[in-house]
Amino acid sequence: MMEQYFHIKQAHPGCLLFYRMGDFYELFFDDAVAAAAALDITLTRRGKHEGEDIPMCGVPVHSHDSYLAKLIRKGFKVAVAEQIEDPAAARKRGGKALVRRDVVRVVTAGTLTEDTLLDARSHNYLAALAEVKGEAALAWLDISTGDFRVQDVVRAEFAAALARFEPKELLVCERLLSVPELYELFNEWKDVLTPLADSRFDSTGAKRRLENLYGVKALDAFGAFSRAGLSAAGAVVDYVELTQKGRLPRLAPPQPFACGSVLEVDPATMRNLELFQTLSGARDGSLLHTVDATLTGAGARLLAAHLTAPLTDVAAIARRLHMVGFFVE
Known part of the structure; x- marks a missing residue:
């Protein structure tokens, strides 16, 4: 099993490897040490490698999303290795044959769905x-x-x-x-x-x-x-x-x-204007929090986009005002 794990891990450097074993995703070696500390879960040991105990921790498959979210927020990338073969098919190849596994997705902060x-x-x-x-x-x-x-x-x-x-x-x-x-x-x-x-x-x-x-x-x-x-x-x-x-x-x-279609606002000005959060880091009290009466996620995203990119084209400004006026009047 460790040979299969090392093969998959070597192909995904810089990622924590979620290695599917039954109803759990297991992590080993340095991945386990880092994940256990980040997730505040128990670090255990499983077997030996080159005479040393192998650090291990795991998270349940049915609730792994919450653990993934914590790891991504803390800056980790996670490669998710699933069993891509039915255990019955593996047994047909021989009593000690391993179930085939491979990474089906790499989860990063910018690729969440x-x-x-x-x-x-x-x-x-x-x-x-x-x-x-x-x-x-x-x-x-x-x-x-x-x-x-x-x-x-x-x-x-x-x-x-x-x-x-x-x-x-x-x-x-x-x-x-x-x-x-x-x-x-x-x-x-x-x-x-x-x-x-x-x-x-x-x-x-x-x-x-x-x-x-x-x-x-x-x-x-x-x-x-x-x-x-x-x-x-x-x-x-x-x-x-x-x-x-x-x-x-x-x-x-x-x-x-x-x-040139929008006004580029530098980061310092954006912070000082408290467009999205106050100087203390809170969302409450910011301009967005004050004016945001949107009811949907799409509306909230659009409003935030408009605040970060004020229009500079007079015709475009007039079109936006006309649309707002249509609903207000």
């Missing part, structure tokens, strides 16, 4: 930041709703753009991590950073990946995208495919987010 793990009144964005030949772009996707946007940005606008939609996970290529100008930015977002190999941001491969996903020969119908925009959007889709093990949920086509 379960209602039990999400806040219905807030977006849960996975974002990617890319640079190609001096051009930069951000792409962000809420995998639970399919909302997918792409925006060309300059380095001076990175902080304000990220503060606007506040991603739960930010993908960056390893090359950008070594850019001195971006040290401060990445330090501010270090808790949600996921570095990826530069090859994951190849713009040519990204364009092909997006065309295949949406079944088109060209992306022109969705809008005009820079090479950096394609790179960022492709990296997001690639990461979702990687974590969902090829079982992609429905994703809306990417929409270009026009530069």
